[in-house]
Amino acid sequence: MDTHSSHLAASNRSRSSQSPSPSHSASASATSSIHKRKLASEDHAPPFPPSSFSADTRDGALTSNDDLESISARGGGADSDSDDESDALVDDDEEDFDNDSSMRNFTAARLDNSGASAVARNSKLKTENATVKNESSDGAKDGGGTTGTGAVGPTVAGGSVPGIMVKEDATKIFTENIQTSGAYSAREESLKREEEAGRLKFVCLSNDGIDEHMVWLVGLKNIFARQLPNMPKEYIVRLVMDRSHKSVMVIRRNHVVGGITYRPYVSQRFGEIAFCAITADEQVKGYGTRLMNHLKQHARDVDGLTHFLTYADNNAVGYFIKQGFTKEIHLEKDRWHGYIKDYDGGILMECRIDPKLPYTDLSTMIRCQRQAIDEKIRELSNCHIVYPGIDFQKKEAGVPKKIIKVEDIPGLREAGWTPDQWGHSRFGALSASTDSGRKHLTAFMRVLLKCMHDHVDAWPFKEPVDARDVPDYYDIIKDPMDLKTMLKRVESEQYYVTFEMFVADAKRMFANARTYNSPDTIYYKCSTRLEAHFQSKVQSGLQAGAKIQQ
């Protein structure tokens, strides 16, 4: 026995615990209230446009101050009660979105990092499975000029090899793993479906005086005012209503969910993102990403821009990085310097707009790429083929009931195994690959076991630990080992086909004792001393064997 009940709560014992990962949802919401982004100017209503460029020359159409003031007055009027109104609008929308259960499930799962809601997590998996199924069926429908599923593994085409099946779920496992890291496609596809169903739209507007547009712009201004509390409200109004700025907005059932206000510097072919926000209870659901994708597509196709620059709030840097922004500015300085306004507490970030990417349909592109990669893997590997299991019933001490020839194990040869690898040992002769090798190996292991058994510190290891004496032992030690079990394995002459396997069992036996027991215990000390003894015997035995062979 390698333990004692008085050491049940050994101090060196540690259990892994699942600590909740930080939730973006939490951080995103938190950032709302501690927003630090400020204009560099001390003045809370800085001159606009910034003095570094002339107001009306570059990209035209700056609204006059009169315009701004009048709009400001309208905005101001709305402003007094607009925050509430804005929130009310969002609340009203909740019902409308209930149709999209996949989105809800997904969101619930993402927001639940506490581990409390197993239901939500299951929903997430279901959603992802559903997505994968769609992918497969789409792929099948398309044909897509690619080789079909059945054509990939030559040995299994048409299921012609008896007892072998293609693991259809391999695709699922592969894609599920990808999707859990970001779940980008799932969210994008879900929002795209909402758009196609007409429940969601993305518009790009500037102050054009049309009533409906003005209502949306005021709604967006209110979201900015709430989500960017350190930004002077007057400044937000000025930029949102300024006619040289444009705003891409998410509109759900005629209400604004969020948006990005930017200024396109058409002659310089870059745009400056002034504000970006999603209303508090809709954050971290993918709107920010889809919004940015719409913005990039619009800015490229309509404004002819190649880059975006923004002073990202410290708390939002993570979001911008996920949208392809970097802190390194590659755009030539003379293209942007003097055009954009400095902000305190913000980090200048850049994003290059790809000239070709279908930004609003990235999920389809990703799906096609994933499918192509998966098919390529199937061409190059057999990992999708699942062979029937082998009948590997064990007797006592884990010794197999029936000897199975290695070459009879289904799939082993197909995986690249060759008979010369059988029983291969770095200890040369100490392997069971030949009759003489097996005898030699068994004899050596017997000697080593006897050496251990006769040692004064062997007493805790002679028998398996009795769970009646140490009730929690097998909760902690999942792979128990003892000298008696090792002896049974040696005497079976089937178990240890290499010397390494024997040494591994011995090492596990010693390690178990040190895992369960604390260093000040006799069990721990016996384990250390017996292991040293074992190692010295192995060493001298190997050296003697080597000499005999010479």
Ligand SMILES: CC(=O)SCCNC(=O)CCNC(=O)[C@H](O)C(C)(C)COP(=O)(O)OP(=O)(O)OC[C@H]1O[C@@H](n2cnc3c(N)ncnc32)[C@H](O)[C@@H]1OP(=O)(O)O
């Ligand atoms: C120039 C400026 O305006 S800087 C100020 C930016 N605005 C704010 O900080 C206001 C408060 N925050 C918000 O309004 C929103 O959270 C936004 C605009 C930052 C992001 O919009 P969301 O709809 O929440 O983003 P979305 O759901 O698409 O998330 C995309 C990814 O970014 C991550 N993310 C979102 N917000 C943040 C954040 N603040 N920090 C780090 N990562 C974030 C999400 O977890 C998600 O990651 P994943 O794809 O690995 O799952």
